[in-house]
Amino acid sequence: MGGNRAQLAYVIVYVPDVDKAAEFYSKAFGLEIRPQNKTRSWVEMETGATTLAFTPVKQHETDLIGGVPSSGSGHNNIEINLDFPDVDAAYQHAVSQGATPVAEPEDKTWAQKVSYVKDIYGNRVRLGSFVAMPS
Known part of the structure; x- marks a missing residue:
């Protein structure tokens, strides 16, 4: 595609309660919560180059583009991958x-x-060690 190459900007997880999700990810995985908007319809977590974001399952904007199907069970085809220097400690924490x-x-x-x-919503989270890229 030449100069028009995509760059991953966000991973968005649809959850029942954005504040509860953000608080859990902050406590369980040590991610920093970015300031959120006043409507509480979006929370971003500081994760490095790509942003992890939470938005309500029934977010009005998604209805405008056909909606986002959800069983509400948290069993979906997403896996959030977080890297840690000490996987054992991260897992236990x-x-x-x-x-x-x-x-x-x-x-x-x-x-x-x-x-x-x-x-807390049944989404799979992979905790892994950093992989050294060959030089």
Whole structure:
């Protein structure tokens, strides 16, 4: 596409309560909450180059573009991947803050440690170690 290449700007997760989701991600994963707008219809988390954002499941704007189908169960095809220097500590901390354990930290054959939890709405969160890129 030449000079018109896409760049990932946001990962948006539709949740019943944006404030509750943001508070959980702040406590469980140490993400900083960015200042939110006055309508409480959007919360952004500081994650580095790409923003993690929460918006209500029934966000009015999404209705204008055909709506976002949701079963409300939190079982969807999204996986949030967060990297940590110490996956064991991150996993234990997340679980102590209310994350549901799915898979304890495990050393993978590709030289990475990985674990999985679910957030308070049932979304899958992968906690992994940083992968060094070949130079």
